[in-house]
Amino acid sequence: MKEKFYITTAITYTSGKPHIGNTYEIVLADAIARYKRLMGYDVYFQTGTDEHGEKIEQKAKEKGKKPQEFVDEVALEVRRIWDVMNTSYDKFIRTSSPSHKNQVAKIFKRLYEQGDIYKGEYEGLYCTPCESFFTETQVVDSKCPDCGREVHKMKEEAYFLKLSNYSKQLEEYIEKHPDFIEPMSRKNEIINNFIKPGLQDLCVSRTSFDWGIPVEFDPGHIVYVWIDALSNYITFLGYNVEGESTEEFKKYWPADLHLIGKDILRFHTIYWPIMLMALDLPLPKKIFGHPWLLMGNDKMSKSKGNIIYADDLVSSFGVDAIRYYLLHEIPFANDGTFTYELLIERVNSDLANILGNLVNRTISMSKKYFDGEIKEPNQKEPIDEELISIALNAPKKIEAKMKEYRIADAIDEIFEIFKRSNKYIDETLPWILAKEGKEERLATVLYNLLESIRIGAILLQPFLPETSDAIFKQLNTENRFIESINDFNGLDIGIILNDPTPLFIRIDKESKMKEMCK
Numbered sequence: 001m002k003e004k005f006y007i008t009t010a011i012t013y014t015s016g017k018p019h020i021g022n023t024y025e026i027v028l029a030d031a032i033a034r035y036k037r038l039m040g041y042d043v044y045f046q047t048g049t050d051e052h053g054e055k056i057e058q059k060a061k062e063k064g065k066k067p068q069e070f071v072d073e074v075a076l077e078v079r080r081i082w083d084v085m086n087t088s089y090d091k092f093i094r095t096s097s098p099s100h101k102n103q104v105a106k107i108f109k110r111l112y113e114q115g116d117i118y119k120g121e122y123e124g125l126y127c128t129p130c131e132s133f134f135t136e137t138q139v140v141d142s143k144c145p146d147c148g149r150e151v152h153k154m155k156e157e158a159y160f161l162k163l164s165n166y167s168k169q170l171e172e173y174i175e176k177h178p179d180f181i182e183p184m185s186r187k188n189e190i191i192n193n194f195i196k197p198g199l200q201d202l203c204v205s206r207t208s209f210d211w212g213i214p215v216e217f218d219p220g221h222i223v224y225v226w227i228d229a230l231s232n233y234i235t236f237l238g239y240n241v242e243g244e245s246t247e248e249f250k251k252y253w254p255a256d257l258h259l260i261g262k263d264i265l266r267f268h269t270i271y272w273p274i275m276l277m278a279l280d281l282p283l284p285k286k287i288f289g290h291p292w293l294l295m296g297n298d299k300m301s302k303s304k305g306n307i308i309y310a311d312d313l314v315s316s317f318g319v320d321a322i323r324y325y326l327l328h329e330i331p332f333a334n335d336g337t338f339t340y341e342l343l344i345e346r347v348n349s350d351l352a353n354i355l356g357n358l359v360n361r362t363i364s365m366s367k368k369y370f371d372g373e374i375k376e377p378n379q380k381e382p383i384d385e386e387l388i389s390i391a392l393n394a395p396k397k398i399e400a401k402m403k404e405y406r407i408a409d410a411i412d413e414i415f416e417i418f419k420r421s422n423k424y425i426d427e428t429l430p431w432i433l434a435k436e437g438k439e440e441r442l443a444t445v446l447y448n449l450l451e452s453i454r455i456g457a458i459l460l461q462p463f464l465p466e467t468s469d470a471i472f473k474q475l476n477t478e479n480r481f482i483e484s485i486n487d488f489n490g491l492d493i494g495i496i497l498n499d500p501t502p503l504f505i506r507i508d509k510e511s512k513m514k515e516m517c518k
Contacts, residue, residue, distance in 0.1 A: 004042045007032055011047065019309055020293060033089075035402055037088075046232075051095045052228055053225050060211075086465055117162070154208070157221075163200065170274060205224050255284040296337060340517075341513070355415070356503040379443075383424075392488060414460050
């Protein structure tokens with residue numbers, strides 16, 4: 001039996017086309033999911049769209065469309081972008097699905113019947129884009145503390161979730177499970193800024209709009225976004241609040257990793273765990289609040305006019321160049337930045353030079369000296385040992401980084417193989433060996449290079465899948481499994497390599513910048 005691994009992204013709000021900052025999360029989750037599959041896990045990877053709420057109702061009205069028609073179009077666009085980025089999700093969910101709406105209504109009813117939800121009246125400051133209420137002390141200069149937009153006073157009858165009933169239980173759980181919230185800075189923020197000061201009961205219904213899931217026993221109320229949206233992690237697995245849940249739910253819940261943006265951390269680390277406690281369900285094993293991708297020094301927003309879309313970048317640079325930038329250039333716990341200059345530098349230095357040039361040179365030399373045939377490595381020398389050691393030790397180093405979700409550091413370990421291979425070429429000088437007629441030694445040097453490239457390509461698969469496939473094609477091998485890198489002999493003798501094809505082309509920075517800034 002394979003060990004299971006259930007990973008989710010936050011579901012994307014269907015207010016419009018997702019920009020590159022939104023896209024970062026799905027690529028990050030995909031790299032983790034692909035890595036776990038490579039390591040032999042039974043992976044279930046869920047993503048999708050959050051489709052209800054006042055903001056959606058307003059957007060649809062502005063477009064002269066019905067809300068369902070509007071979200072159908074946006075959900076299709078979100079899925080298209082995720083596919084453009086070559087993400088390997090197992091299920092793409094939509095909260096407007098009838099099965100989800102049915103189960104959310106029943107979850108709401110259950111919580112009400114057992115006394116965890118009660119009816120009252122809400123008066124506070126409301127941010128429509130964030131669909132969140134705030135107190136006077138929480139807003140900043142009369143603006144939303146999350147998005148910076150204007151808030152307005154609102155008073156309406158509403159149902160509330162008794163967060164206060166579970167506050168102590170949640171605090172104790174977080175303390176007893178130190179890995180529940182990561183990075184550590186996020187955990188401290190939740191405990192010190194929200195839980196310890198005391199949790200206010202949460203507004204969980206609205207009456208001022210219609211686009212949402214009706215409260216089953218009080219149709220004038222709509223189930224508010226967080227019970228609706230957060231429940232997706234269990235409803236689409238087959239959770240049944242009234243009876244027997246599906247085998248899929250029993251197999252995969254609790255989730256191993258909720259991967260979310262730091263801006264929705266409190267919803268996932270306070271509201272969601274309390275909902276699960278109230279339903280007597282296990283809590284997810286880990287909630288990871290990843291940083292933002294900034295445009296220069298600013299958060300991307302349409303109002304600032306600094307939005308960039310993933311599909312536009314892919315059409316100009318290729319999907320793996322964008323995946324590499326997103327995965328490698330954003331720090332573990334701090335915001336990353338996107339600029340065209342940095343992207344071009346990374347393509348040229350890392351992808352075209354370190355990786356692409358290595359593969360092209362090595363296969364070209366094999367074609368030139370042995371007609372592309374892989375020869376047996378019979379003449380080993382001490383200088384070979386460091387390259388072989390780096391290649392064979394890389395999997396353990398990468399595993400340690402991935403355990404902490406330090407994706408950029410894991411990629412650096414892979415590129416150490418490629419960097420050391422380039423240095424090995426300079427040390428062994430294959431063209432001199434050929435000139436001096438030292439065929440056996442030349443065959444060994446080229447085998448060491450080709451096998452190092454193969455091992456690197458195996459480890460690179462979760463991060464740059466298209467590039468890895470291209471390398472395997474040029475090596476003419478299907479031996480791309482993790483088990484094959486325990487020893488340094490995964491390339492079969494006698495294979496005829498395919499012709500070398502450039503993996504990445506160097507970009508002329510000046511002309512590309514003119515093109516991108518038009």
